[in-house]
Amino acid sequence: MTEPATVAIDGNLDRATTQGLWATLRGRIQFWVSIVLLAILAVIAAIPGVISGFFGESDPRACDLLDSNRPPGPGHPFGTDVQGCDVLANVLFGTRTSLFIGLATTVMCLVIAIALGTLAGYLGKWVDALIARSADIVLGFPFLLGAIIVLNTAPDRSPLLLSAVLAFFSWPTFARLIRSSVKEVREREFVQAAHAMGFSQIRVVLSHVLPNSLAPTLAIAATMVGGVIGAEATLTFLGVGLVPPTISWGVQLSTAQSYFQLAPNTVVFPSIFLTITVISLIMLGDALRDALDPRGRS
Amino acid sequence: MIRFVSRRLLELVIVFFGVTFVIYCAVFVLPGDPIAALGGERPLPESVQQQLRTQYGLDLPLWQQYLNYLGGLAHGDLGTTFTGQSVSEQMASRWPTTITLALTAWTLTVVISIALGLAAGLRQGSVVDRTVLLGTIIAESVPIFVMGITAQYIFGINLGWTPIAGVADGWPRAYILPALIIAIYGLAGVSRLMRGSVVDTMQSDFVRTLKAKGMSRRNIVGVHVMRNAAAPVVNVLAIQLGGLLGGTVVIEAIFNLNGVGQLLYKAIQDQQGTLVVGVATTLVFIFLITNVIVDVVTSVLDPRIRND
Numbered sequence: 001m002t003e004p005a006t007v008a009i010d011g012n013l014d015r016a017t018t019q020g021l022w023a024t025l026r027g028r029i030q031f032w033v034s035i036v037l038l039a040i041l042a043v044i045a046a047i048p049g050v051i052s053g054f055f056g057e058s059d060p061r062a063c064d065l066l067d068s069n070r071p072p073g074p075g076h077p078f079g080t081d082v083q084g085c086d087v088l089a090n091v092l093f094g095t096r097t098s099l100f101i102g103l104a105t106t107v108m109c110l111v112i113a114i115a116l117g118t119l120a121g122y123l124g125k126w127v128d129a130l131i132a133r134s135a136d137i138v139l140g141f142p143f144l145l146g147a148i149i150v151l152n153t154a155p156d157r158s159p160l161l162l163s164a165v166l167a168f169f170s171w172p173t174f175a176r177l178i179r180s181s182v183k184e185v186r187e188r189e190f191v192q193a194a195h196a197m198g199f200s201q202i203r204v205v206l207s208h209v210l211p212n213s214l215a216p217t218l219a220i221a222a223t224m225v226g227g228v229i230g231a232e233a234t235l236t237f238l239g240v241g242l243v244p245p246t247i248s249w250g251v252q253l254s255t256a257q258s259y260f261q262l263a264p265n266t267v268v269f270p271s272i273f274l275t276i277t278v279i280s281l282i283m284l285g286d287a288l289r290d291a292l293d294p295r296g297r298s
Numbered sequence: 299m300i301r302f303v304s305r306r307l308l309e310l311v312i313v314f315f316g317v318t319f320v321i322y323c324a325v326f327v328l329p330g331d332p333i334a335a336l337g338g339e340r341p342l343p344e345s346v347q348q349q350l351r352t353q354y355g356l357d358l359p360l361w362q363q364y365l366n367y368l369g370g371l372a373h374g375d376l377g378t379t380f381t382g383q384s385v386s387e388q389m390a391s392r393w394p395t396t397i398t399l400a401l402t403a404w405t406l407t408v409v410i411s412i413a414l415g416l417a418a419g420l421r422q423g424s425v426v427d428r429t430v431l432l433g434t435i436i437a438e439s440v441p442i443f444v445m446g447i448t449a450q451y452i453f454g455i456n457l458g459w460t461p462i463a464g465v466a467d468g469w470p471r472a473y474i475l476p477a478l479i480i481a482i483y484g485l486a487g488v489s490r491l492m493r494g495s496v497v498d499t500m501q502s503d504f505v506r507t508l509k510a511k512g513m514s515r516r517n518i519v520g521v522h523v524m525r526n527a528a529a530p531v532v533n534v535l536a537i538q539l540g541g542l543l544g545g546t547v548v549i550e551a552i553f554n555l556n557g558v559g560q561l562l563y564k565a566i567q568d569q570q571g572t573l574v575v576g577v578a579t580t581l582v583f584i585f586l587i588t589n590v591i592v593d594v595v596t597s598v599l600d601p602r603i604r605n606d
Contacts, residue, residue, distance in 0.1 A: 133312055133313075133316070134316070136309065136312070136313050136316070137312075137313050137316030137317055137320065138320075140313045140314075140316065140317045140582065140585070140586050141317065141320075141540075141582055141585075142539075142540030142541065142543045142544050142581065142582065142585050143540060143541065143544060144544030144547065144548075145540075145543060145544055145547075145578045145581050145582055145585075146320075146582075148547075148562070148566070148574065148578055149321055149324050149325070149574070149575055149578045149579070150324040152566060152571060152574045152575070152578075153324055153325050153571060226439065230439070230441040233441050233443070233444075234441055234442065234443055234548060237443045237548070238547065238548065238551065238563060238566060239563075239566045239567050240566055253443070253444070253447075257447055257552075260447060260450075260451055260455075261451075261455060264451070267447060267451075271444045271447075271448065274441060274444060275439060275440050275441070275444060278439040278440070278441065279435065279436060279439040279440075282435055282438065282439045283435060286435060
């Protein structure tokens with residue numbers, strides 16, 4: 001094992017730490033496996049039609065009802081679904097939707113969490129109390145149930161709306177994390193020095209406090225992308241997530257569930273893609289967290 | 299202790315009002331007209347719509363509607379469905395199934411994750427430890443409904459070990475597979491925490507002293523390591539109750555168990571808005587109250603928590 005990145009515990013991402021982190025990550029199979037898988041998925045999400053066309057049908061919406069629920073065969077490597085649409089094309093196009101929702105949710109969530117967490121940690125007093133209570137309220141909802149209540153009444157459930165709802169129910173965990181590291185960094189000498197030099201509050205926060213408080217957050221963010229993708233599929237499966245004509249693994253699976261015995265291929269392939277995506281993101285997050293916090297490693 | 303409990307209750311009250319307000323806004327303030335939607339493709343006559351609005355109080359100002367809603371909740375009234383049945387009555391007959399399922403799942407989570415955590419933690423760095431770690435990562439990654447339909451297919455349809463769906467076979471046969479899936483899903487967090495706690499305790503000074511005094515390994519693990527792990531594990535189990543409640547919805551829908559979760563699922567499918575909100579709200583309240591109870595229990599187990 002190479003030298004652990006001990007400095008990173010307090011969230012300080014200077015050059016030496018980054019190198020130490022990299023050295024730790026480089027030696028981990030878990031890290032490389034997830035990076036390679038995610039790279040492949042990213043390519044699929046970028047050009048699903050081209051890849052799918054290479055194996056047969058390139059259009060997920062070109063369906064032939066006469067070819068309903070066929071097992072895998074020539075022209076349709078993953079078979080066809082109940083509408084006679086190519087399962088492979090749908091799975092590949094679904095990658096785009098899932099990655100979009102995962103990333104969009106995480107970005108929205110981080111923006112809210114960084115803003116509120118920094119305000120709470122930096123200003124303290126009543127701002128801190130107000131944000132802490134709001135976080136308590138949001139955390140009062142079990143994850144899926146909160147989303148079910150809100151999405152149930154939403155008239156038009158687009159991927160973006162789904163992301164916004166999922167972000168709304170997931171910011172508190174991050175905000176708390178950022179708040180505590182901002183609070184800690186705030187007291188350090190270099191921040192006090194920046195104040196003493198007469199920099200404005202905003203400048204101190206943006207260029208001194210924040211960059212030094214973000215490291216632990218990024219590790220959890222990777223895990224979160226995975227969790228969100230799973231949550232989208234689950235919500236869609238329950239009937240409060242995405243709806244056709246949006247193409248997603250959740251939509252495919254909720255349709256295919258009724259035909260499991262008749263056409264197992266329509267369930268198996270989207271499930272495999274979904275699971276691999278979530279596993280690689282969670283493994284990546286796990287590797288990052290481990291590298292950042294040497295105390296937690298085996 | 300009294301101070302801790304009362305502070306916790308005060309927090310509960312604040313969260314309660316916040317949560318009800320969010321639910322209320324989500325349901326009644328967001329766009330979308332439930333009365334207009336009632337008629338489906340063919341709109342109801344304006345006079346009928348107007349009468350229904352008055353009947354359900356939808357023509358009152360917002361603050362008054364919110365107060366009515368809170369007043370109803372105070373009497374345990376979760377509203378009526380648009381077909382006129384009481385939401386609480388709809389739920390009443392379904393609790394036994396859900397409680398049985400949840401308790402079975404929770405017990406399985408506790409037993410399996412403590413066993414895994416001990417096995418991994420006592421042999422830190424070994425093959426067992428790594429297998430457990432990898433296994434828990436995979437278990438927490440597979441979405442619960444994928445695990446559900448796959449297990450249903452393999453064990454119910456192909457192997458015929460468990461009933462495919464329904465509760466006709468009673469406990470444990472009808473419940474074991476669904477409960478196991480919910481348990482597997484919650485396993486990762488608890489077993490890792492248990493492992494960490496075991497590793498920490500085994501390396502601590504007092505355990506070294508106990509070893510030096512000649513206490514058997516069995517007693518050290520059974521009494522001291524287990525006790526030290528108890529507080530954080532109970533705490534995480536409580537946090538996971540949220541996941542458990544969400545999990546029962548998915549699993550009851552897949553295995554067609556006639557519990558509260560399935561009621562929620564059916565209500566979503568039939569677009570019974572008030573029923574969805576009533577059931578989900580109840581589950582949220584259960585979650586909130588259990589969290590308070592568990593906080594008190596943990597503070598008894600580990601007095602340091604009280605002084606936070």
